[in-house]
Amino acid sequence: MDIKDIIKDENVIYKKSAVLTDNEMHYCPGCTHGVVHKLIAEVIEELGIQDTTIGIAPVGCAVFAYDYLEIDWQEAAHGRAPALATAVKRLMPEKMVFSYQGDGDLAAIGTAETIHACNRGENIVMVFINNGIYGMTGGQMAPTTLQGMKASTCPFGREPQQDGFPLKITEILATLPGTSFVTRQSCHTAASVRKTKKALIKAFKNQQAGKGTSLVEVVATCSSGWKQSPTKSNDWMVENMFPFYPLGDLKDE
Amino acid sequence: MDIKDIIKDENVIYKKSAVLTDNEMHYCPGCTHGVVHKLIAEVIEELGIQDTTIGIAPVGCAVFAYDYLEIDWQEAAHGRAPALATAVKRLMPEKMVFSYQGDGDLAAIGTAETIHACNRGENIVMVFINNGIYGMTGGQMAPTTLQGMKASTCPFGREPQQDGFPLKITEILATLPGTSFVTRQSCHTAASVRKTKKALIKAFKNQQAGKGTSLVEVVATCSSGWKQSPTKSNDWMVENMFPFYPLGDLKDE
Amino acid sequence: MKELKLMKGNEAIAHAAIRCGVDGYFGYPITPQSEIMETLMEEQPWLDTGMVVLQAESETASINMVYGGAGCGKKVMTSSSSPGVSLMQEGLSYMAGAELPCVVVNVVRGGPGLGTIQPAQSDYFQSVKGGGHGDYKLITLAPASVQEMADFVDLAFELSFKYRNPAMILSDGVIGQMMEKVELQPFKPRMTEEEIVAKYGDWATTGRTSNRKRNVITSVSLDSEYMEEHNHKLQAKYKACEEDEVRYEEIMCEDADYILVAYGSSARICQKAVEIAREQGIKAGLLRPITLFPFPTKQLQKLAQSAKAMLSVEMSAGQMVEDVKLSVNGAIPVEHYGRIGGIIPSPGEVVDALKSNFIQG
Amino acid sequence: MKELKLMKGNEAIAHAAIRCGVDGYFGYPITPQSEIMETLMEEQPWLDTGMVVLQAESETASINMVYGGAGCGKKVMTSSSSPGVSLMQEGLSYMAGAELPCVVVNVVRGGPGLGTIQPAQSDYFQSVKGGGHGDYKLITLAPASVQEMADFVDLAFELSFKYRNPAMILSDGVIGQMMEKVELQPFKPRMTEEEIVAKYGDWATTGRTSNRKRNVITSVSLDSEYMEEHNHKLQAKYKACEEDEVRYEEIMCEDADYILVAYGSSARICQKAVEIAREQGIKAGLLRPITLFPFPTKQLQKLAQSAKAMLSVEMSAGQMVEDVKLSVNGAIPVEHYGRIGGIIPSPGEVVDALKSNFIQG
Amino acid sequence: MKEEIIIAGFGGQGVLSMGKILAYSGVMQDMEVSWMPSYGPEMRGGTANVTVILSDDRISSPILHEYDTAIILNQQSLNKFEKEIKPGGILLYDGNGIQNHPTRKDIRIYRIDAAAEAAKMQSAKTFNMIVLGAYLKVQPIVKMENVLKGLKSSLPERHHHLIPLNEKAINRGEEIVYEVK
Amino acid sequence: MKEEIIIAGFGGQGVLSMGKILAYSGVMQDMEVSWMPSYGPEMRGGTANVTVILSDDRISSPILHEYDTAIILNQQSLNKFEKEIKPGGILLYDGNGIQNHPTRKDIRIYRIDAAAEAAKMQSAKTFNMIVLGAYLKVQPIVKMENVLKGLKSSLPERHHHLIPLNEKAINRGEEIVYEVK
Amino acid sequence: MAKAKGAIVVDTVKCKGCELCMVACPTNVIVMAKEVNGKGYHYSTPGNPDACIGCTNCAVVCPDSCITVYRAKA
Amino acid sequence: MAKAKGAIVVDTVKCKGCELCMVACPTNVIVMAKEVNGKGYHYSTPGNPDACIGCTNCAVVCPDSCITVYRAKA
Numbered sequence A, B: 001m002d003i004k005d006i007i008k009d010e011n012v013i014y015k016k017s018a019v020l021t022d023n024e025m026h027y028c029p030g031c032t033h034g035v036v037h038k039l040i041a042e043v044i045e046e047l048g049i050q051d052t053t054i055g056i057a058p059v060g061c062a063v064f065a066y067d068y069l070e071i072d073w074q075e076a077a078h079g080r081a082p083a084l085a086t087a088v089k090r091l092m093p094e095k096m097v098f099s100y101q102g103d104g105d106l107a108a109i110g111t112a113e114t115i116h117a118c119n120r121g122e123n124i125v126m127v128f129i130n131n132g133i134y135g136m137t138g139g140q141m142a143p144t145t146l147q148g149m150k151a152s153t154c155p156f157g158r159e160p161q162q163d164g165f166p167l168k169i170t171e172i173l174a175t176l177p178g179t180s181f182v183t184r185q186s187c188h189t190a191a192s193v194r195k196t197k198k199a200l201i202k203a204f205k206n207q208q209a210g211k212g213t214s215l216v217e218v219v220a221t222c223s224s225g226w227k228q229s230p231t232k233s234n235d236w237m238v239e240n241m242f243p244f245y246p247l248g249d250l251k252d253e
Numbered sequence C, D: 001m002k003e004l005k006l007m008k009g010n011e012a013i014a015h016a017a018i019r020c021g022v023d024g025y026f027g028y029p030i031t032p033q034s035e036i037m038e039t040l041m042e043e044q045p046w047l048d049t050g051m052v053v054l055q056a057e058s059e060t061a062s063i064n065m066v067y068g069g070a071g072c073g074k075k076v077m078t079s080s081s082s083p084g085v086s087l088m089q090e091g092l093s094y095m096a097g098a099e100l101p102c103v104v105v106n107v108v109r110g111g112p113g114l115g116t117i118q119p120a121q122s123d124y125f126q127s128v129k130g131g132g133h134g135d136y137k138l139i140t141l142a143p144a145s146v147q148e149m150a151d152f153v154d155l156a157f158e159l160s161f162k163y164r165n166p167a168m169i170l171s172d173g174v175i176g177q178m179m180e181k182v183e184l185q186p187f188k189p190r191m192t193e194e195e196i197v198a199k200y201g202d203w204a205t206t207g208r209t210s211n212r213k214r215n216v217i218t219s220v221s222l223d224s225e226y227m228e229e230h231n232h233k234l235q236a237k238y239k240a241c242e243e244d245e246v247r248y249e250e251i252m253c254e255d256a257d258y259i260l261v262a263y264g265s266s267a268r269i270c271q272k273a274v275e276i277a278r279e280q281g282i283k284a285g286l287l288r289p290i291t292l293f294p295f296p297t298k299q300l301q302k303l304a305q306s307a308k309a310m311l312s313v314e315m316s317a318g319q320m321v322e323d324v325k326l327s328v329n330g331a332i333p334v335e336h337y338g339r340i341g342g343i344i345p346s347p348g349e350v351v352d353a354l355k356s357n358f359i360q361g
Numbered sequence E, F: 001m002k003e004e005i006i007i008a009g010f011g012g013q014g015v016l017s018m019g020k021i022l023a024y025s026g027v028m029q030d031m032e033v034s035w036m037p038s039y040g041p042e043m044r045g046g047t048a049n050v051t052v053i054l055s056d057d058r059i060s061s062p063i064l065h066e067y068d069t070a071i072i073l074n075q076q077s078l079n080k081f082e083k084e085i086k087p088g089g090i091l092l093y094d095g096n097g098i099q100n101h102p103t104r105k106d107i108r109i110y111r112i113d114a115a116a117e118a119a120k121m122q123s124a125k126t127f128n129m130i131v132l133g134a135y136l137k138v139q140p141i142v143k144m145e146n147v148l149k150g151l152k153s154s155l156p157e158r159h160h161h162l163i164p165l166n167e168k169a170i171n172r173g174e175e176i177v178y179e180v181k
Numbered sequence G, H: 001m002a003k004a005k006g007a008i009v010v011d012t013v014k015c016k017g018c019e020l021c022m023v024a025c026p027t028n029v030i031v032m033a034k035e036v037n038g039k040g041y042h043y044s045t046p047g048n049p050d051a052c053i054g055c056t057n058c059a060v061v062c063p064d065s066c067i068t069v070y071r072a073k074a
């Protein structure tokens, strides 16, 4: 068939989700945040929950997430998204609530809020973008920065004696009685993107079923922070991040 | 032998540690804090580290711990003892540093400081008094309050749906790469007191050996908060706390 | 149906919150105000009104839960005492920046640091000047009785929703711990989402409905022009507050030569001091600011025309006295008398201070 | 050996810290000051001087690490920007209460809330009045150049140890981000425990030695009499600061009719405004407070005798202007001019404000 | 009519609840009342006290530095508060454990051996009610019917069966109090 | 002698480091200098600019609202800064991607096609050095020897091998810049 | 040359030239343009459109939702 | 009656009457006094001193370090 015969409205099999706004994302080229935003938009669209979903944006590169998804949003103080989400969900149990946080936000300054929201089993979805770095502020070490990995506050590579160990917060959260679904995904290939979407769907459905906290970690790249091209970043991630942050479900109850 | 022949200085086999001050402790009758204070004093005395040890007191009933042990002390803000201990040890690596914290202090407001100090593997001893309640402020629910247990902020018993689950923070800390020795002890019998002392000795020796973080949890009673006599509290603890907080070493590397 | 009860100031706050239809309380224990959450937990309002009551893991979490709840257009509150309120400063700045209403109760104790659990009024600056970062104000109410502890919950919510700005009830250990008679308001039902929209507008994140654009609660912008405009909007609200919301009580000020200025429990003591002074033939009066922000600047200016001097009496090293001075702007002498560290001045002391500053002095 | 370098204000702070023998830095990244920690990490001073540099998990942890280090008598510091500094308020109150020295750098950005990362001066109240609970003050230095960013590190430590009280370097995004020439001080070795004892006394927790009683660092007491006494001691220190530590710079004030009062980057702009005004025949001068607490009250009082009016120029909605008014106490008119939300006023604007307030007005 | 009272003793002696019953009694009698406790960390011996004011008029300061009546239940409190009683005022004290008895001449001093009596009644919990009875005898500021109403209001429902016992204790206190000259 | 310069373009075009070299050159020439960047979140396109002041006297405000010279590297920056050049001042711009060329008549306007030239030189990194060369041609405020010293000081040691290439680029810029009339 | 089963349309204005789509395409349809767009990026474009099988991989991985995919009905 | 091998001395002023020592004693040496001390507590006292074997249990569990234990040399 000729290409111009294919390019017809009735033949569209993939296009930008209607839940995404028309704003151009401020992210760097190839940033995983964009992919995950898109997936959440698709999930919200498919589950038909656009009018009942409240998103909680972090402080981090995703601080302006609210510019990109056509739903109601709250922008939280650094690390406190789980506290906001707790209140939003408890006050409006019939609404769908998700938080969206980076690794600095969720696993450094927000450690207490993260652990206690999960331990209370707040009936929410937490999306966790683990790029092993503070993207927003210019590439400082994050709690999840790998041993030996360079960042602007460990310019010679993370050294546990000086900088502490990388923190597997997701493994911790999986041990808590309040979480029902804890999974680690990625977005470096089309297949992995599709799997991440499935995980998100399960997480939102769990919330509809009142199952408690679902956490979807996405191991992500930050080409600016890592100082590599987006495609090289993906390779680096596969080689270095996945061995330490292995993909898969940690808990599914 | 007649008693007055026994009561002679040369026959003393147990007396108040010289590291304890003469101040009367402000604790309620039977409070576990008193026992653990005494043990720490004995350990400091036996290891000969009175002049090199710095204690970090919490906010909680043990806020005035510094009145009772004849060593240098710092009194931390609520939950922040691990942050203080981190700095003290890093700035004076040749000194011995321990923090002393209750369950509210260590596992609620101080969650982030606790987890990150342990995850960095700060070379310190953390003593953790888990009495399942906020003693100091009059018996409110703590992170470690058991399911169904009454406290002034869960007067009808802790109900996870409303109040969240009890948090096994020690189990979490044992999973972190920075900790080398994590143990849970008690002080309800003479034998258990002696075991706790052994654990404390090991913890301090680990610090001398530069092994990273040692955490000694002591499952404790709070007769005021539990509204039972000290002896009844011990029975209640054995029956109710131990099944959920089983005694023993969680990690010893 | 109004009910007359004998209760602590802290308990009165809890009961008033339930009765005026508060949607959520989030808090963390601290003396001398733990009875607020304890009373709520004992009352279990979630069974009746559906009010959410949650013990948070810290004050930081509490204030951010309040942020989340307020962002949904709900009436949400927290309470704490001085060190805990310090931990809320970032959150309060965020709420002011995001224009969120809420009520925060500070039952002040002596500082700095862990300090003492005894009563003090040394958090005036923090409440009124803005302890957090940036240019913002908290609408600040200072109850002087258990009755006002109860009444000001509703009032604080009214004001905070009217201006979409956090409101502070600045109390202290005396007012929180003492029992007095209190007449509780009748139960008001919690507002429905529709009622909230009708009364306060359609800005909350309750789920984007088809008849409006999505709502976003945020305090950030990278566009400085926008940020300046936003800040001007905030400043305009504060100006409006200063025009319209000043509240104070005057006791024997008409003919007074000497004006005591005092709020909260100090005002109770000064009331007695005025009685004693008058007995001694000193024409004293009391101006009790009820709103600390907005401050009764104009009324003090007016009194400065007839009075000879003013004495700001505070359980602090001298904080409100600055606002008294700024009001009077040099027209008459203004001095401060205070006790600190948890000590409560006696009425006699206050009279002596009046005399030594202005009369024998 | 002094060295002349071109660097950012933030970098200058880091280098100055290493050179003046700071023992420890604990911080958490935030724009516009992350270069401070980044520079330290790049320099790896622990290899040379043994200085500890640690990235904490939060600003709350940072300030409490600083507390711990300060309690050992060490020269320790942290840095942050507005929201992060709000999170330190409890810790700062504790440090003031426990009489601990330290240096905190606030490279201010526009608030409230997350606000903007652009420069502002809207944390004046927080720094100077006490954003935390209780009656306390921070010794507050306001650098207006990269050179002063470098120089004030040592000065801030000097003052903070002298008075055993936290010192704040209140900078802003302009001063932090701009590069200028800077002459760095020669390297001073870190002090030994013995030197610290000799210079500052024997109060730190370095391990109880046989020749002294054990030391306890604490801010709490349940004895109100003791607490009041302790608070009086703190107040006496603040009074002594006000007597002895006021620092300011005067530019063309001698014959000035109109005094601009401005600190930090606003002072740089006002310096140019004075030049422009003088060109236009307006006798303007600039009083630049270098210490914000203690505030140059007496100098302003003196200038109020010769000048016609004062304009407080701040990148805020009007904060320092209150201290100017309190100083002048009604003697001459005092007004405020400011831009907010991250906008930096131009010198021309300032001259216009001067005219519209006092000359054409 | 205005009565300013301090009640002081060990924590655990029922100081606060005695004050509460008095305050409630005042409410029942349509008076203005205030009840201001000393407060501190839970637990641990130490002293506790409460200031109760009963008045026909609006109460200004709930914090007092001198009192019409002091009800004193241990030595520390006696040492502290004896000097803060207004001339002509009343000091009522329990004799148990008192080594240094009151010495002022310008006040009326009453003694009650309530601790001993409570032991006799085999109910330590009645201790504070015996003291209350003594107080009401020497200063009958509220009518007994209002005291009983106050007692009822201040006790949680589940303790109402104890009211008769408490009433008995109050009566006993009225009987055994005596003036010390 | 005082020169107030704005350099503005996309993030990634080397705006800040060009400013830095200029500032360093001033230092080498014993001038007072200030370098004030726009700053923002890392990453993401958008514009970047830096204000550089070189002066024989103490510099008061490092923040300017009008400039002696504007060095402009994209359309957005041209739109923003053309109007902020002082009458008689200089506008130097790179022609790449410019749709709406400058129109002011009261300033001197120079154009450099540095992007194209850098492509020719097969080193995108030389782009900003070409522009710098152009600037130094039209406004030789600092001597070339000081520029080279400045370049050296502003580059980390490990990049010093690039200095000859950069020098070449500067020279090239001097050659190809031309005035637009 | 195989007849295309699918086709893509790239929003070249929005494209940031990250190359993720190019790498994700199983049939090497996509190349990066020599030209740059308004933001200065070498945008993505179907250099070998006939090879497109309409698998959507490229669109699925695109962070900026620039790609619309069409597939001929079977 | 067995001759004592051990003996204890209780600091009755400091004792808070918690009874933990009493419960901990394997030979029931300890009873609580009928009298109260200055703080109002029924303090601990060796009611049956001859049974003391000097095991130190009582002292070890005492939170307030009130008990000194003596044992006759073998």
Ligand SMILES: Cc1ncc(C[n+]2csc(CCOP(=O)(O)OP(=O)(O)O)c2C)c(N)n1
Pocket (backbone or CB within 6 Å): A059, A060, A061, A062, A078, A101, A102, A103, A104, A105, A106, A129, A131, A133, A134, A135, A136, A137, A142, A222, D028, D029, D030, D031, D059, D083, D084, D087
């Ligand atoms: C209280 C506070 N501290 C610090 C910051 C500065 N800050 C902004 S984002 C951020 C970290 C971002 O990293 P991460 O959460 O991993 O998100 P990413 O940008 O990598 O997606 C920090 C430290 C802040 N805004 N507020």
Ligand SMILES: Cc1ncc(C[n+]2csc(CCOP(=O)(O)OP(=O)(O)O)c2C)c(N)n1
Pocket (backbone or CB within 6 Å): B059, B060, B061, B062, B078, B101, B102, B103, B104, B105, B106, B129, B131, B133, B134, B135, B136, B137, B142, B222, C028, C029, C030, C031, C059, C083, C084, C087
């Ligand atoms: C910031 C802050 N929040 C709250 C408090 C009040 N507070 C004092 S101690 C305490 C909890 C004590 O409980 P825990 O840590 O379990 O110690 P325990 O008294 O049980 O030994 C609390 C909430 C405080 N002092 N500071």
Ligand code: SF4
Pocket (backbone or CB within 6 Å): A026, A027, A028, A030, A031, A032, A033, A061, A131, A135, A136, A221, A222, A223, A224, A225, F042, F043, F044
């Ligand atoms: S800095 Fe990193 S995380 Fe942030 S937008 Fe760029 S690539 Fe994404």
Ligand code: SF4
Pocket (backbone or CB within 6 Å): B026, B027, B028, B030, B031, B032, B033, B061, B131, B135, B136, B221, B222, B223, B224, B225, E042, E043, E044
């Ligand atoms: S309240 Fe509990 S923890 Fe505190 S001293 Fe009493 S028994 Fe011990």
Ligand code: SF4
Pocket (backbone or CB within 6 Å): G006, G007, G008, G024, G025, G026, G027, G028, G029, G030, G051, G052, G053, G054, G055, G056, G057, G058, G059, G069
């Ligand atoms: S749809 Fe599949 S085949 Fe077609 S261009 Fe995209 S990735 Fe390649």
Ligand code: SF4
Pocket (backbone or CB within 6 Å): A030, G010, G014, G015, G016, G017, G018, G019, G020, G021, G022, G043, G044, G061, G062, G063, G064, G065, G066, G067
């Ligand atoms: S993945 Fe998207 S943004 Fe990246 S090159 Fe392809 S079309 Fe452009």
Ligand code: SF4
Pocket (backbone or CB within 6 Å): H006, H007, H008, H024, H025, H026, H027, H028, H029, H030, H051, H052, H053, H054, H055, H056, H057, H058, H059, H069
């Ligand atoms: S030492 Fe042993 S035997 Fe003797 S009293 Fe104590 S517990 Fe009993």
Ligand code: SF4
Pocket (backbone or CB within 6 Å): B030, H010, H014, H015, H016, H017, H018, H019, H020, H021, H022, H043, H044, H061, H062, H063, H064, H065, H066, H067
């Ligand atoms: S254990 Fe100690 S405090 Fe308790 S009763 Fe025995 S001697 Fe007294």
Ligand SMILES: [Mg+2]
Pocket (backbone or CB within 6 Å): A102, A103, A104, A129, A130, A131, A132, A133, A134, A135, A142
């Ligand atoms: Mg990150």
Ligand SMILES: [Mg+2]
Pocket (backbone or CB within 6 Å): B060, B102, B103, B104, B129, B130, B131, B132, B133, B134, B135, B142
């Ligand atoms: Mg506890």
